[in-house]
Amino acid sequence: NAGVTQTPKFQVLKTGQSMTLQCAQDMNHEYMSWYRQDPGMGLRLIHYSVGAGITDQGEVPNGYNVSRSTTEDFPLRLLSAAPSQTSVYFCASSYHGIGAADTQYFGPGTRLTVL
Amino acid sequence: TQLLEQSPQFLSIQEGENLTVYCNSSSVFSSLQWYRQEPGEGPVLLVTVVTGGEVKKLKRLTFQFGDARKDSSLHITAAQPGDTGLYLCAANSGTYKYIFGTGTRLKVLA
Numbered sequence: 001n002a003g004v005t006q007t008p009k010f011q012v013l014k015t016g017q018s019m020t021l022q023c024a025q026d027m028n029h030e031y032m033s034w035y036r037q038d039p040g041m042g043l044r045l046i047h048y049s050v051g052a053g054i055t056d057q058g059e060v061p062n063g064y065n066v067s068r069s070t071t072e073d074f075p076l077r078l079l080s081a082a083p084s085q086t087s088v089y090f091c092a093s094s095y096h097g098i099g100a101a102d103t104q105y106f107g108p109g110t111r112l113t114v115l
Numbered sequence: 116t117q118l119l120e121q122s123p124q125f126l127s128i129q130e131g132e133n134l135t136v137y138c139n140s141s142s143v144f145s146s147l148q149w150y151r152q153e154p155g156e157g158p159v160l161l162v163t164v165v166t167g168g169e170v171k172k173l174k175r176l177t178f179q180f181g182d183a184r185k186d187s188s189l190h191i192t193a194a195q196p197g198d199t200g201l202y203l204c205a206a207n208s209g210t211y212k213y214i215f216g217t218g219t220r221l222k223v224l225a
Contacts, residue, residue, distance in 0.1 A: 004157075031211065040124075042203060042215040043158070050211055058212060090157050097211045100146040100165040104213070106157025 001026050004107035006091050012113045013081040021076040021110050023091030031097030032074040033058070033104070034066065036087040043090065049074055050097055081114045088112070118142075119204055119216035127222045131193050136219040138204035139186045145209045147187045149178055152201040152218075194223045 007022045025032065033048040035058075045058030049068040063085060065077040074093075078085060088111050092104040122137050138147070146165045150158035162171050164180035164187060171178045175198075177190040191198055204216040 033213075035215075040217060042119075042121075042217045043205075044215070045212055048211055056211070059214070092157070098207065098209070100163055102207075103160050103163075104148075106159070108155070108157055 003027065004091055004093055004105050006089075006107035006110050008110060009108065010111050012115065013078075014115050015082060017081050019078050019081065021078075021089055021091075021112075023074045023076065023107060024072050025074075025091075025093040025105070026072065027093060027105070028071060029093035029095055029105075030071070031095065031102075032068065032091065032093045033097070034064070034074070034076045035090045035092065036060065036085075037090060037109075038087050046076065046089075048097065078112075083114045086112060086114045119206055119214055121202075121204060121216040121219050123219060124217070125220050125222075127224065128194055130195060130223055130225050133190070133192050134194060134221070135188055135190045136202055136221070137186065137188050138216050140206065141185065142206075143184050144206040145184070146207055147180055147184075148205045148207075148213075149187070149189055150203045150205060152203060153199075158201075158203055191221075194221075196223045196225050199223050 004025045030051045034046040035043040037043050044060045047066040049055045091107040094102045094104045148163045149161045152158040162178045167182045167184045169180045175192045202219045
């Protein structure tokens, strides 16, 4: 099993450009989520999904779109990149997304810089 | 807004010393998790605590969940350079949204 994979690993964008961060998991997990990590602020939830076709907003959703057409994939789209979106982005997955036995598995992250 | 505050933010100690890091909140949580993150990688789950007052041990690491399920601590005995990393607590209040603490960055010097 590859676990949770993310591409690209690094990306530099200019203000106003759009792009999609890819996330895939091969563990048949229903729950997938996107976080951003900024210095001194821990991880903040952007969007999450509890199954194919079902998505919802997290703590910091503005400027980002998601969709979940398959169980395996959960792409994150930046519609018009801004310097405030410079961050490290992590995708995570787990079986249910709730409950004490639920374990989130994280991908290796995408480091995004917006100039 | 639910917040998880971790202290200290930074900790630099010598190999063999003991240390404790804290995770505090004013909210009650159904479970709390501790993760360790190394540079360039995603966080990796260490433990989940569920019951108020619960203590779990993982080799030299001891985790405790507060009686009121609002706070937790992580104690490391005889720290080693391999313990170096960012320690994060995370909580779930029974919804699909996890919140994470700001992290404690630990450096263990040989």
